[in-house]
Amino acid sequence: MVSRTFWVGGNWKMNGSVAAIKDLATTFNAGSSPSDVEVVIGAPFVYVHLLSESLRKDWAVAGENCYVESSGAYTGEISPEMLKDVGAQWVILGHSERRSILGESDDFTAQKCVKALAAGLKVALCVGELLEEREAGITQQVVERQLDAVIKVLKEEDWANVVIAYEPVWAIGTGKVATPDQAQETHAAIREYLKKAISPKVAEETRIAYGGSVNGKNCKDAAQKPDVDGFLVGGASLKPEFLDIVNATQ
Numbered sequence: 001m002v003s004r005t006f007w008v009g010g011n012w013k014m015n016g017s018v019a020a021i022k023d024l025a026t027t028f029n030a031g032s033s034p035s036d037v038e039v040v041i042g043a044p045f046v047y048v049h050l051l052s053e054s055l056r057k058d059w060a061v062a063g064e065n066c067y068v069e070s071s072g073a074y075t076g077e078i079s080p081e082m083l084k085d086v087g088a089q090w091v092i093l094g095h096s097e098r099r100s101i102l103g104e105s106d107d108f109t110a111q112k113c114v115k116a117l118a119a120g121l122k123v124a125l126c127v128g129e130l131l132e133e134r135e136a137g138i139t140q141q142v143v144e145r146q147l148d149a150v151i152k153v154l155k156e157e158d159w160a161n162v163v164i165a166y167e168p169v170w171a172i173g174t175g176k177v178a179t180p181d182q183a184q185e186t187h188a189a190i191r192e193y194l195k196k197a198i199s200p201k202v203a204e205e206t207r208i209a210y211g212g213s214v215n216g217k218n219c220k221d222a223a224q225k226p227d228v229d230g231f232l233v234g235g236a237s238l239k240p241e242f243l244d245i246v247n248a249t250q
């Protein structure tokens with residue numbers, strides 16, 4: 001069996017300030033971080049450079065979005081190349097807040113994946129269902145539809161640079177965390193789908209992280225599940241508690 005390196009991402013969303021980031025980086029830099037856990041922090045565009053200069057070098061920095069062109073007349077947009085230029089190695093794409101608040105489609109998200117990977121960024125690709133979709137019993141269809149758009153446009157080898165973040169929308173910022181069994185069930189189904197839709201190798205090697213109300217206390221049990229290969233953390237990644245999540249497997 002392939003062992004998948006545990007992956008812990010922070011997603012600061014639209015939070016932070018110069019002062020707060022300096023403080024948080026000082027806290028994170030002093031904390032323990034197991035050498036077999038990969039850690040990535042996503043910051044608002046304007047703080048990516050500051051974060052990449054301030055943060056410990058064994059952790060990586062992510063943008064929280066990017067555009068599908070390298071440069072040009074796209075007022076207000078940021079290219080993957082620009083993210084790389086200011087120190088990001090990752091980008092978070094397809095977050096439910098972009099899908100639902102900004103109206104970004106599955107296909108647009110997929111195009112961003114192609115462009116980001118071509119520019120040399122790694123991608124944390126978010127997928128997940130709304131509460132009414134879970135209640136209607138269509139979680140798997142929703143996640144497969146979101147994945148299909150990306151599967152269609154990536155090459156098999158691209159998946160080595162993608163982490164899938166399963167984030168049920170009803171669990172994001174609500175305090176209603178999916179149970180470890182709920183996370184495991186969906187992650188296993190996603191892995192099965194990758195096997196069918198791409199290849200057994202991609203299914204075995206791709207990391208599937210869980211996101212939605214993860215905190216320093218509830219992370220330990222979920223981390224034990226065989227198909228939970230990490231976490232994507234919102235609120236708790238703005239607190240020293242994030243270090244407990246980084247150490248969830250210890």
Ligand SMILES: O=C(CO)COP(=O)(O)O
Nearest residue numbers: 011172173212213234235
């Ligand atoms: O959206 C999330 C991470 O991308 C999860 O947010 P919370 O951890 O605040 O629920």
